Amino acid sequence: MDVQKSIISAIFKEIYFSEEEIVMIENKFEKISLKKKDVLLKIGDTVYSQYYISSGCLRTYFVDNLGKEHTVQFAVKDWWISDYTAFFSTSKAIMTIDCIQNASAYKVSKKDMESLYAKIPQLETFFRQKMEVAFAGFQKRIIGNLSQSTKEKYTSFISTYPNIEQSVKNYHIASYLGVTTETLSRIRKEIAQE
Amino acid sequence: MDVQKSIISAIFKEIYFSEEEIVMIENKFEKISLKKKDVLLKIGDTVYSQYYISSGCLRTYFVDNLGKEHTVQFAVKDWWISDYTAFFSTSKAIMTIDCIQNASAYKVSKKDMESLYAKIPQLETFFRQKMEVAFAGFQKRIIGNLSQSTKEKYTSFISTYPNIEQSVKNYHIASYLGVTTETLSRIRKEIAQE
DNA sequence: GTAGTTTCTTATTATACATCAATTTTTTTC
DNA sequence: GAAAAAAATTGATGTATAATAAGAAACTAC
Known part of the structure; x- marks a missing residue:
């Protein structure tokens, strides 16, 4: 249990849980390993789960009607990933998630999340706050998209995600x-040249 | 109290509250009226509150270093608005919110929200779920930004927000x-011409 | 360590959209 | 309801970036 326990406290580092709670949580998390090019989720799949990344790198992308790929999200250590247009409503994925650098992740279903929320309110608070940070981040990304030149977008990407740059093409x-x-x-x- | 009570159930329509809880909630909400061109929030203001719109129309916009305005969000009946890059962390606004059609709104502070969450867990669940819907919406907006032509973006804006179109320039x-x-x-x- | 594949770069041409400028239409105000 | 202000349209020109094509560089695999 030691290994799992350390993972639960890595994922929810800000929270103190009782032994009992830790067991409850770790029972709902499933460890998975991914190799480069593995597909975690593809268009049309019903999305039951989200994934916590403990190492490696994944990306979520959308394929438009001309076949062009559009990357919506990257995920490295300590990020969560899923097709969130489908996960929250347990509907079908409109995006694909693949592994771009061998990864280790922890899978948890929405159903299990909800049952844990009911038993451990701190957990709901934790995720609400995660969502708030992400929400603010999305607003900033939209501001950037609207107001920055391509060069500015690139330099702010690099400074915002210096770790990601090494992992992605x-x-x-x-x-x-x-x-x-x-x-x-x-x-x-x-x-x-500057 | 009748009037306020009906507003609380309009805002949280999916939830059942006890009389006591309704009183607790309504005490934290302050009704405000806004006239066209009124500024609700401006760059540099510390953002303590978010606002529920019960009528009218507001927008959040960012002004870039060339002085150009970029609209990030509109809000009509039943929407929430604030500078969410600042609200969740109670920091300074980077955007401006103004009224573009005479509006009636309900203001609630983050501090009061947090204290209500602690007393009424359903409320936290309600807002977590709101955030989830918004989160999915943001991912869809980013997909649209990346993959659609300007014409497509315009027609999907019109079909997604048919009510807003009438209120905005x-x-x-x-x-x-x-x-x-x-x-x-x-x-x-x-x-x-088509 | 060579062959093959993938990724990145460079050059040319084409295009969507910005910018600038002027005019028309719509809305506001007294 | 006329005058003023704000918003929308139209036209001419400029510019950033897409599309296409080809080659160079960097990995990958046997």
């Missing part, structure tokens, strides 16, 4: 920023 | 979509 970043790889390449050249 | 919509008024005007012409 440039074309992943391009698809996150909403530009082509060619444009990103030119921007990187420009920055290098 | 075209240049507000343009600043929400991230295009100039001229471009929006041309797109509208194109659509009209």
Whole structure:
């Protein structure tokens, strides 16, 4: 149990739980391992779970009607990932999640989350606050999308996610920023020359 | 009390509260009236509160370093509004909220929200779920931003928010979509000719 | 360590949208 | 209801970035 226990306290580091609660929580979490290119979730799958990433890197992307990929989210250590357009309503995924760097994750279902919330209110508070931080982050991302030049978007991406940069390809970043790889390449050249 | 009571049940329509709880909640909500062009919140203000809109229309916008306005959110009946980049952390606003159609709203502070959560767990559940819906909505908005043409963004805006369209100026919509008024005007012409 | 694949870069051309400027239409105000 | 102000439209021109194409560099695998 020691290993699991340390994971639960890694995931919920700010909270103190009783032994009993820890057991309840860890019973609902399932450890999974992913290799590069593994697909965690694909379009059309019913989304029952979300995933806590303890190592490696994954990304969520949307494929438009021209077949172009658009990266919506990256996840590295200590991030949560799922198709959140479907997870909260247990409906079908409109996005794909794949592994871009060998990863270790902990899977938990929405159903189990809800039952844990009912028994351990602190847990609901924890996730509400997580959502609040993410909510603020989304508003900032939208502000950035609306008001920044591509070059500014790239530099703020790099400074906001310095750890992610090492794990992902440039074309992943391009698809996150909403530009082509060619444009990103030119921007990187420009920055290098400064 | 009757009037307030009906408002509390309008805001939290899915929940049943005891008389006592309703009193506790309504004591924390303050009714405010806003006239067109009134500023609810401006850059630099410390954000203590969020607002439930019961009528009228408001918008949150960001002003970039060139002085250009970028609309981040509209709010009509039954929506909540604030500068959420600042509200959750009780920090300083980076955006402005103004009234674009005479409005009636209910103000509640973060401090009071937190104390209500502790006393009425259903309330925390209610807001957690609100956040989840909003979270899914943000992911969809980002997908739209990345994958749609301006024309598609405009038509999906109109179909997603048919009520808002009547309340807002075209240049507000343009600043929400991230295009100039001229471009929006041309797109509208194109659509009209189809 | 060579062959094959993937990723990144560079060049050319095409396009959607911004910018600037002027006019028309709509809304507000007294 | 006329005058003023605000908002929307239209036209001409400029610019950033997409699309296309090709080659170079960096990994991957046997």
